[in-house]
Amino acid sequence: MAAEASSASPAAEGKMTVVVGVDESDHSFHALQRVLRHFFPPGQPQRYRLVVVTAIPTAIGVVSPGVVMDVRAFVEADLNRAAQRVLDKAKDICAQVAGDAEFEAVVGDARRVLCDAAERHHAEMLVVGSHGYGAIKRAVLGSVSDYCVHHAHCTVMIVKKPKHKN
Numbered sequence: 118m119a120a121e122a123s124s125a126s127p128a129a130e131g132k133m134t135v136v137v138g139v140d141e142s143d144h145s146f147h148a149l150q151r152v153l154r155h156f157f158p159p160g161q162p163q164r165y166r167l168v169v170v171t172a173i174p175t176a177i178g179v180v181s182p183g184v185v186m187d188v189r190a191f192v193e194a195d196l197n198r199a200a201q202r203v204l205d206k207a208k209d210i211c212a213q214v215a216g217d218a219e220f221e222a223v224v225g226d227a228r229r230v231l232c233d234a235a236e237r238h239h240a241e242m243l244v245v246g247s248h249g250y251g252a253i254k255r256a257v258l259g260s261v262s263d264y265c266v267h268h269a270h271c272t273v274m275i276v277k278k279p280k281h282k283n
Contacts, residue, residue: 132166133241138231138261139171139207141199144246148276149210152244157214165241167218169207170234172227173200197222228264240271247277 137152139145149169156165173196200222211218223230235243245262262275 132164134166134168134238135242135244136168136170136231136235136238136240137244138227138234138246138265139169139203140227141203142246142248144248144276144278146206146210146246147278148244148246149207151276153211153214159213163214166238167211167214168221168234168238168240169204169211169218170221170223170231171200171203171207172230173197173222173224174226175224228261228268231261231265232269235265235269235271242272242274243269244274244276247275 135152135156137145137149139149152167157163157167204220204222208218208220221234223234225233231243231245234240243265245265247262262273266273266275
């Protein structure tokens with residue numbers, strides 16, 4: 118899947134760039150909505166450029182090397198469709214934002230994809246949602262937000278989704 122982006126340069130627009138990482142989780146879309154509320158208020162001049170990025174996992178990590186190529190192609194197509202669904206949902210959420218947002222789907226590990234996007238777009242801020250995993254789950258699965266905090270060249274904002282009280 119090719120990345121979708123405009124060719125406008127941030128320097129030409131005079132706007133600071135905010136990159137937001139999204140995946141299929143409610144946590145990432147909560148982070149996107151928070152960014153829209155705080156950085157893109159309705160009726161205000163837009164001071165920021167928004168770039169929404171999702172990572173497409175590689176089929177190599179999903180399909181073992183000995184698997185028939187037809188299965189690998191099926192898995193890759195499914196991963197691309199999932200990424201497109203994520204971007205479509207992000208576009209729907211961003212529809213009310215005055216100005217143009219850019220949307221990218223990039224193949225690779227989410228941690229590196231987000232840090233690379235922040236650097237490539239000369240972002241002032243990288244925003245990611247927090248899944249709220251405990252220490253053990255974080256140790257096993259890894260933490261995208263932790264990686265970004267330590268490797269991104271810009272400010273990283275981690276947005277936690279509030280816990281709902283019953």
